[in-house]
Every structure is written in C-alpha cells, then in structure tokens.
Amino acid sequence: MIQDFLFQAFAASAILGAVIMVTRRNPVSAVIFLVGVFFATSGMFLMLDAHYIAAINVILYGGAIMVLFLFVLMLLNLGHADWRDLRGPVGGLIGGSISIAFLGVLTRLFVGGTEARPVVEIAGSALREAAAEQGVVGVVARPLFTEYTIVLEVTGVLLLVSIVGTILLARRERT
C-alpha cells in the first residue's frame, strides 16, 4: 500500500524532473534536475526490490557521470549562457512524434498486453527468492561472473579501448 504510493510519488517526480530538465535554459540547472531524475528512478527501483540497481544507478549516474557533466560545465563556464537552442517546428515535430510513439508503446503494455504482465510477475518472485538466498548483490554478481564472464570481459576491453583512445586523442604532442 505505502510502497505503491511511494512508487507513484517517485515516478511522478521523475517525470516532473525530466520535464523541467529539458525546459531549462541554464545548463547547470538542467544537470541538477537530471540528478533529481536519477534519484527518483533509484527510488522506483527500490520500491521494486531492485536494491542493487538502485545503488548502482546513484553511484554511477548520480555520483560520477553527472558530476563530470557539472565539472565540464563549470570548467567551460557555460553556466550563465542562455541562448536559444535548436528548437523550432521541425525539431518539435520530430521530438513530438518520438514521444507519442513511446507513449503508445507504454500504453499498449499497460492496458492491452495481458501476455506481458505475468512474465514480469514470475520474474519478480523468482528474483525475490534468489535475493533471499544469495543477497541482492549475489543475484547480479553470480551470473555475471559465471554465465556471462566472456561478455563481461569483452565489455571491459571495449571500455579500456575507449579510454586509451580518448587519451590518444587528447594527448598533446611533446616538444
């Protein structure tokens, strides 16, 4: 009961934060509201018993990536700028149609699809049992390091390559 209410509250604040975020002129305000959206999303994950995802969402997006965004904005001192960005009839049309398409998909999932819902329910109860047995981190960690080890390692190499590439691009020639 109270969990349902909290979930709705988090969901509402996530949507509200997202709307405010895209309408801000000041980039720093936009970043701050986006951080708020991440926190609201984490709250939603918590209400769905996905504690691990909630924590990782805050650690990575709220705590690391958005701090970097804010840092770059502050470093380039873009904070006070208030130019008009690329909006207009064409942009509005594209954005609007994408939003309506997504809304349609969501509505279909929510009202129409009876097939979709039981799958979610079963996964939820199985997840709960596994979490009680191995802890919330173990549920994610075990498959990651047994079944999907190769995928994990390949992703790690991919990230490493991108980091090395960034350093190579940003490197100044020493004279």
Next chain:
Amino acid sequence: MNPVTGGAFVLATVGKVVLFFSVLMLAVMLATIFERKVCGFMQDRSGPNRVGPWGLLQVIADGLKNLLKEETMPAQAVRPFFLLAPVLGILPATILFAVIPFASPLPTQWGLVEMIVADVPIGFLYVLAIGSIGVYGVAMGGWASGSKYSLLGGLRGSAQMVSYEVALALSLVPLILLTGDVRAPEIVSMQQTFTAGPATYATWFMFPLLVGLFFFFVSGLAETNRLPFDLPEAEAELITGYHTEYSAMKFSMFMIGEFAHVITVAALVTVFFLGGWDIPFWQGDNIRVLSDGTVIGEPTWWKTLLTLGAFGVKTSLLVLVFVWIRWTLPRFRYDQLMDLGWKFMLEAVTVYILVIAFVILGIEAVGIPAGGWYAFVLFLVNLALAGVLFFAMDRGTLIRGGAKGARPGGGDAAEGQGG
C-alpha cells in the same frame, strides 16, 4: 525473542532516527571544540578557555554568533543554488549514518530492536552511493557564488572528490572478498566470529586488511576535504575556496557538514576495520540477528550500553587521529594531490585487490579454515605489502615536493610516460 514488527517497528525507527541525529549533532558540536583544544595543545597554547568550564560553552557562543550575524547574498550569486549548496553539504554526511550499526540489539517487551536505523541489503553500496553525492554541495556552492575564488575552490573540490572516490570504493573490495557480504551488521559479526568453530577471540579486519585500512583512511581524508587534502579551501590561495561568499549560518552549515563527514568516516572505519561495536577479549557480545529473525547470542540492555560505549570510544579515537593528522601534515600541492590519487593510489589499490584475491585463493586451496591462521597469513602478507607501500611512498617524488630532479607535473611518473 523476535525482532520488532508493525507499529512498534515504525516507532522504534522514528525513535532511532531522532536519537541518532541528535547524538550526531551533539558529537559535531563537541568535535569542533575538541579540534580547537587539540590544536591548542599541539601548538603549545590553551585554545578556547574563556566561555564555560575549559571553554566548553564556546560552541554555543559560536552557534549563537552565527545565528545572529547578517546573512549576505552576493549580487552575482545564482540564488536557488546558492541556498541549496549548504543543504547538500550537510545532507549526505548525516544520512550516511543510517546504515551504521551502533550497538548490539536491544531487547524490549515488544521485541528485539536492532541498533541500526536501516539495515539495507545493499549495505556499503549505499555508503558509496550517498558518499558520491557529497561532491554536489562543494561544486554547486563554488559555482553559484559567482566568485572566481569560489569557482576555483569548487572545481578543485569536485575534481579531488571524484578522483579519490575511485580509490575509496576499490579499497573496500578486499573487505568484500573476505566477508562475502555487503551488509554492515554482517561485516561486524564476521569480525566477532571469524572462525569455523565456536569463537574464542575477535578478528578485527584491521589486521588481515591493514593496507586496505590505510587506503580507506587516506581516501576518507580526501573525501572529507581535511588536511592534508583541504585544497578546495586552501586559504593561502583561495581565501576559503567554495564557501568564500557564505556568511553566518550558511557558512556554519558547511562546517557542520564537514565535521559530520569526519565523524561518519570515522564510524565507517570503525565498522569496517575496527570490529564495529565489538568489545575485544569478550565473547558475550557476539550477538547476531539472521535474516529470518532468529537471534544468536543473548542480547541484554547492559550489553547494548557497553557496546555503544565501545563504538563511541573507537570512533572518538579515530576522530582524534583525523585532528592529529590535520595539525601535523602540511597541505599537498595540487599536482601532488592528483598524482597521488591517479598515478599511485589507484594502481596500488588495484594491485592490492589482486594480491589479496590470490592469497585468499591460495589459503583456501591449501585448506586453512577461517580463523586465526587464515587471518595471520593475510596479516603477514599485508605487513609485507605495507612495507613496500610505505617505502615507495617515502622514496618516490610523488608526495615529496621540491625534491631534486622533480618538476611540477609529477616527476618520475611523468618522465616515464613521456618516453
């Protein structure tokens, strides 16, 4: 006796929140006067001694003064963020306390009350998550003030905190390798009974994970912006950095946030490495509540008080170490700070994780059961690693400024990269 449920649980939780928040704020007040007294002692002077006995009421006088002073609002400031920043400075440090177990569970007539506000299943991941948002207070305060000094302080602060967060998180990985659990009460319980059979002694993780403790403590110093890592406020260069433009109570909130952060980090070190609320050489306090509600050990109210005292003593001693370091070590130069974080700590922690993982693998392959020998082997490995580590830190030019041949930008390390 079962853990409390229903209405009693809600009441107990509200009670704990109110109690612990008040205790934390009181501890912050005492920590400020404590720091000034220790500083006075170390500099061979009296410190505050006019208001009240031993100057103890100085805190109240300071508080009143800060409340009554004028609140200034710089013309260049971005108002909403300028007001929000002190709140964000104080918030993470206080809500971090929710996952710290304070004492053994307290039996009441409604059931067993665990002495932790929220035993979240993600445990120390919550610590990392909340710890990582602490940077917003500094960054936003610096930016929103509309002053160049503040902006520089904010930039320095956010870069520093982001850098050392990586080492902070990684320094806890060996702890997870050893315990296999992330919940703080489990970690405390593991330290009390780190044996296969019935426990006869406690194994605080400061011994088998000595180097991990060092890394965690150093990163904790950097995260709390305390000397030798207080570059965001470096008053000789930046006036006072990100809170230059703040006055009266808003300034005070930054200070309260900083001291609360110090106490929180001290409490975290206590929980992770110093056995939490465990009382050494006594097995009567080995009380553990399993997730299905069964209780191991015999909780009583006096054990709760005693363990609370043990926790308080350990945390206070660590706060003393914080203050002691502050008045002993000089401040880093900024490039030294960044070199230490990225070119030394990160690599060292990664190597440390690998070594500990292999040693644990080896110990378990040989077949030593969890217990004294297990911990002793790890302790020996850690002693060796600590020797290498301190030798490397002392001999290199990483943290020693102005050494012969060192140049700004990192001395040996930079030369090695230039190739």
